Amino acid sequence: MELTIHLYGITRDIIGQSRYVVQLPPGARVQQLLESVRTSYPELAELKSLLVAVNEEYAEAETPLSERDEIALIPPVSGG
């Protein structure tokens, strides 16, 4: 399946665009997405943390993904 990942902050800078399309097997989970993007962009592994938001909610490693989900990479936040 083809997932569109929304990128913000330093992940946008590292990947060089604000949306990134990744191909994953149907039923893939958050953990597989993270492994895939870290393989393509090893710099992401150097971040203090990297979370995934699915439909505007922080997702667990085991959360399954679908093409209809709104998916975003969340590097360490620093608001305030």
Add this chain to the structure above:
Amino acid sequence: MELTIHLYGITRDIIGQSRYVVQLPPGARVQQLLESVRTSYPELAELKSLLVAVNEEYAEAETPLSERDEIALIPPVSGG
């Protein structure tokens, strides 16, 4: 000596005026002033506390008083 005592809040209500003149022997201290006003107005003894300010500073029981001092009774404060 003749001391003029400035009154605020409940002490003004109890004594019924905003300034109160008291006669004390020369060299009298804060403690004697408090004893004098409590004798004249026993209701003052029922307050949670009663302090004396001399020249805009909280005074000790042993602080001597003079006719040139600006003296005030300070009942429990409740600002804020």
Add this chain to the structure above:
Amino acid sequence: MIAVTDQPIDIAACIDAVQAERAGAVDVFIGTVRNHNQSKDVVRLEFETFDSMAVKKMKELAEEASRRWPVEKVAMVHRKGVLSIGDVAVVIAVSTPHRNDAFEACRWLIDTLKQVVPIWKKEIYENGEEWLEAHP
């Protein structure tokens, strides 16, 4: 800005007064008149103040806060006279480089103001009135 006033307190002016380039945090405490205190309905409030000593004590508190925390600037303004429900009675604003200090200094300032600054609050109810904190 440290003052006692019989006019409505200008909150924005208090906040402006503590602006500082090195300050990353401002904490502002605003005390207002509640419609209810200890199950009594408050109609209005009166604050009486020993003006000159109140301002002197507030300045001392601001100096003491600046010794205890890395404070950039402090503003403290207390209202006096007759106040209605919702009116602002006191505003304290503190600016510091980091936020924890702003919260701690501001909280200490209002706590200590209530203990030592010669200001007296009278609550007026439908049936009577009372100087607060006066009796045990």
Add this chain to the structure above:
Amino acid sequence: MIAVTDQPIDIAACIDAVQAERAGAVDVFIGTVRNHNQSKDVVRLEFETFDSMAVKKMKELAEEASRRWPVEKVAMVHRKGVLSIGDVAVVIAVSTPHRNDAFEACRWLIDTLKQVVPIWKKEIYENGEEWLEAHP
């Protein structure tokens, strides 16, 4: 009032938004851009936000604060885009019946906002720039 905005934050509007008859206390936290962070001179700042999720998270925080403390009302507004020294980045206002709850709830809200709300701060220096908190 809970929002992310690319316009200057109206602090007075945030304070007005938390007025409540039963509230005797309002605590307001204002986060501003410092000219200095960890010995680097900051020229300006950029906040990037995941708007919809940021607002959702801020609403969740306001609800959680209202469960933990007797909160009357909460306002939280975060700025996004380019900010200069002295500009206001975030305002949080909390009203409660008594002051300790206002301080505690406000402090918890800003602390937790900084941990969970998807907003990213980039500092721009004379020679370079950096996304804050990104690396260990």
